[in-house]
Amino acid sequence: MKLSYEDKLEIYQLRQAGFSWSYISRKYGVCLSNLKYMVRLMNKHGIxxxxxxxxKYYPSKLKQEIINKVLIEG
Incomplete structure (x- = not known):
């Protein structure tokens, strides 16, 4: 199940409020290790x-120009 940004914020807030990992995991149907990883990322780098x-979309012509420039000019 994919989590929306709002779900991720709610998970973070529930964990900060002291709810157990197993409760949050069951509520959202997400693996425990994935929850722990996501919350650690949010603690370290911000919400x-x-x-x-x-x-971002890059046209194929631009990609080819960049590749040629790197291969030819170094």
Whole structure:
């Protein structure tokens, strides 16, 4: 199950409030180790680290120009 940004924030808040890992894991249907990893990331880098950004699109022509530039010019 994919978690939304709001779910991730709620998980973080529940853990900070003292709820057990097993309770949170059952509530959201997420593996315990994944929850622990996500909360550790949020503690270390801030809450915004779990927010998904928009993927960048690079046209194939631009990619080819960059590759050629690196291979030819070094």
């Amino acid at each position: 915004e680290v779990v927010k998904k950004g928009k993927n």
